[in-house]
Amino acid sequence: MSISIIGRSINESATLKLNETFAILKAKGEPVIHLGGGEPKSKAPLDAITALSSHINSGEVRYAPADGSIDMKKAVIRYTLENYNRLVEPKNVIVSSGAKQALMVALQAILNPQDEVIFPAPYWVSYPEMVKLCGAIPVPVVPEDGTFTPSMNDIEQNVTSYTKAIIINSPNNPSGAVYPESFIAEIVQFCEKKGIYLIMDDIYHKLVYNGIKVANAFDFVKDFSDNSKLIIINGVSKGYAMTGFRIGWGIANKKLIEVMSNIQGHQTSGPSILLQKAAIGAINGVQSSTNALKTTLENNRKILVEQLNAFSGIHLLPPDGTFYTFADFSAYEKDSTKLSKFLLDKVRVLTMPGKEFGMDGFLRISFCGSIKDINEGIERMKWAIDPDSPNELYIGERKLVRDWR
Numbered sequence: 001m002s003i004s005i006i007g008r009s010i011n012e013s014a015t016l017k018l019n020e021t022f023a024i025l026k027a028k029g030e031p032v033i034h035l036g037g038g039e040p041k042s043k044a045p046l047d048a049i050t051a052l053s054s055h056i057n058s059g060e061v062r063y064a065p066a067d068g069s070i071d072m073k074k075a076v077i078r079y080t081l082e083n084y085n086r087l088v089e090p091k092n093v094i095v096s097s098g099a100k101q102a103l104m105v106a107l108q109a110i111l112n113p114q115d116e117v118i119f120p121a122p123y124w125v126s127y128p129e130m131v132k133l134c135g136a137i138p139v140p141v142v143p144e145d146g147t148f149t150p151s152m153n154d155i156e157q158n159v160t161s162y163t164k165a166i167i168i169n170s171p172n173n174p175s176g177a178v179y180p181e182s183f184i185a186e187i188v189q190f191c192e193k194k195g196i197y198l199i200m201d202d203i204y205h206k207l208v209y210n211g212i213k214v215a216n217a218f219d220f221v222k223d224f225s226d227n228s229k230l231i232i233i234n235g236v237s238k239g240y241a242m243t244g245f246r247i248g249w250g251i252a253n254k255k256l257i258e259v260m261s262n263i264q265g266h267q268t269s270g271p272s273i274l275l276q277k278a279a280i281g282a283i284n285g286v287q288s289s290t291n292a293l294k295t296t297l298e299n300n301r302k303i304l305v306e307q308l309n310a311f312s313g314i315h316l317l318p319p320d321g322t323f324y325t326f327a328d329f330s331a332y333e334k335d336s337t338k339l340s341k342f343l344l345d346k347v348r349v350l351t352m353p354g355k356e357f358g359m360d361g362f363l364r365i366s367f368c369g370s371i372k373d374i375n376e377g378i379e380r381m382k383w384a385i386d387p388d389s390p391n392e393l394y395i396g397e398r399k400l401v402r403d404w405r
């Protein structure tokens with residue numbers, strides 16, 4: 001079989017693969033606990049469902065414009081004014097099938113083969129593969145000070161004449177780190193000065209805790225004309241618990257949005273009109289479900305952080321945002337793929353190996369599930385890992401006996 005060079009270079013999504021494994025085990029009746037999830041469990045906002053239902057009831061479900069419907073663009077403009085204090089125009093907005101597609105068409109619009117794209121580690125699993133899909137080169141940068149927050153020095157050391165773009169994801173998947181405003185100010189100014197695209201992946205910006213504020217890149221741009229290199233990515237997946245609706249958007253200069261729309265027009269056409277209606281309902285409707293989601297997550301976060309802090313030998317920098325913790329388990333096992341597999345095999349707890357996010361020795365453990373799952377999942381993990389734990393553990397009726405050291 002003849003496969004393209006790019007096709008051969010793309011790895012399977014590790015997170016999607018583990019979700020599949022979970023579904024298979026669950027279907028077999030295994031008592032598996034998913035602590036690796038990437039989506040809130042709450043229901044979509046009622047306003048989203050009502051808006052979608054009333055459109056589908058009309059029976060007229062047609063193609064949407066390639067760059068998104070005008071009423072969806074208006075909703076994004078309103079969202080941007082409310083959340084970023086910046087009034088943009090419809091021609092600055094593209095609506096895509098998820099933040100993922102908005103990011104992908106942005107990369108396709110700006111990258112040539114051999115261009116380099118910098119992003120701090122740990123990073124979302126899809127960044128390296130998306131960059132490779134454009135024939136370009138991913139350049140992950142591990143913060144030198146051992147934290148999850150990069151410094152400008154870390155970034156600048158990796159800039160070459162091939163650097164075309166930098167992707168910043170704050171709040172960050174998987175670490176939950178929220179980068180300081182001083183760093184965002186510096187990187188916006190640096191990219192403007194050097195003519196490097198700055199892609200802000202803000203998909204988690206509504207999910208922050210303890211009164212933390214997410215820096216707004218628009219506060220620091222001098223120029224948002226056709227020469228602007230700033231691209232903002234956002235969507236309804238995380239903050240509105242609407243992952244399955246697949247609606248996201250990009251905001252950038254008008255020329256770039258035109259190019260991104262041309263690409264999207266040939267790729268998938270505009271996102272489903274029904275799902276855009278639902279997203280409009282969520283954005284323009286009452287915001288109580290997002291607030292309730294935040295309260296639930298804040299509570300879950302507290303419990304998971306307490307549990308992990310009580311886990312001897314594990315090092316954790318508590319997350320300020322998202323619904324993930326990224327804990328260092330290297331004192332137990334340096335190979336995170338091996339550790340994740342061990343936990344799934346022995347105690348049926350699913351965690352995401354840090355290696356997939358550019359940092360081996362860590363595990364991503366989510367707090368978007370139930371408190372019961374968090375408590376039970378961590379208890380099982382402790383039992384499996386701690387050599388001093390008792391020889392037996394019951395999962396319901398099932399007795400587990402340690403046959404490892």
Ligand SMILES: Cc1ncc(COP(=O)(O)O)c(C=O)c1O
Nearest residue numbers: 098099100124173203235237248
């Ligand atoms: C950092 C980051 N960006 C983008 C996305 C994609 O969002 P969407 O589901 O809207 O495509 C995700 C989803 O997990 C993510 O974690």
